[in-house]
Amino acid sequence: MCETKVYIEKDGKKEEIFENVIDIQSEKDGFFLKDLFGEQKFIKAKIKYIDFMKHEMVLTESEGDK
Amino acid sequence: MCETKVYIEKDGKKEEIFENVIDIQSEKDGFFLKDLFGEQKFIKAKIKYIDFMKHEMVLTESEGDK
Numbered sequence: 001m002c003e004t005k006v007y008i009e010k011d012g013k014k015e016e017i018f019e020n021v022i023d024i025q026s027e028k029d030g031f032f033l034k035d036l037f038g039e040q041k042f043i044k045a046k047i048k049y050i051d052f053m054k055h056e057m058v059l060t061e062s063e064g065d066k
Numbered sequence: 067m068c069e070t071k072v073y074i075e076k077d078g079k080k081e082e083i084f085e086n087v088i089d090i091q092s093e094k095d096g097f098f099l100k101d102l103f104g105e106q107k108f109i110k111a112k113i114k115y116i117d118f119m120k121h122e123m124v125l126t127e128s129e130g131d132k
Binding site: 001002024025026046047049050053 | 067068069070087088089090091092097112113114115116117118119121
């Protein structure tokens with residue numbers, strides 16, 4: 001199975017915000033994340049990277065666009 | 067294993083562009099995709115959705131931002 005842990009990067013630190021994520025859907029300036037149990041969260045952020053082997057997705061906040 | 071197929075959506079059609087993708091990295095207006103064999107591609111696009119269970123990622127072209 002490929003459930004993924006989702007982190008947000010703030011001030012150079014990685015903070016776990018959601019786990020067992022099974023799908024994500026882009027919406028305006030962020031993403032809806034859905035987990036294995038059907039729980040959904042909206043995160044205003046961009047994707048920095050996804051490592052499909054480590055089951056890890058790292059987001060950064062949308063504001064302060066580089 | 068969680069290698070993922072990557073599609074780009076154009077004119078409502080899904081076209082496969084890369085498979086066995088193991089990681090993606092955001093870079094300016096697109097993403098570097100890397101496959102299991104170390105091959106790398108840069109795609110100027112945004113993520114529309116990722117289905118981690120189906121191992122499917124769908125991108126849309128960056129231009130014509132909604």
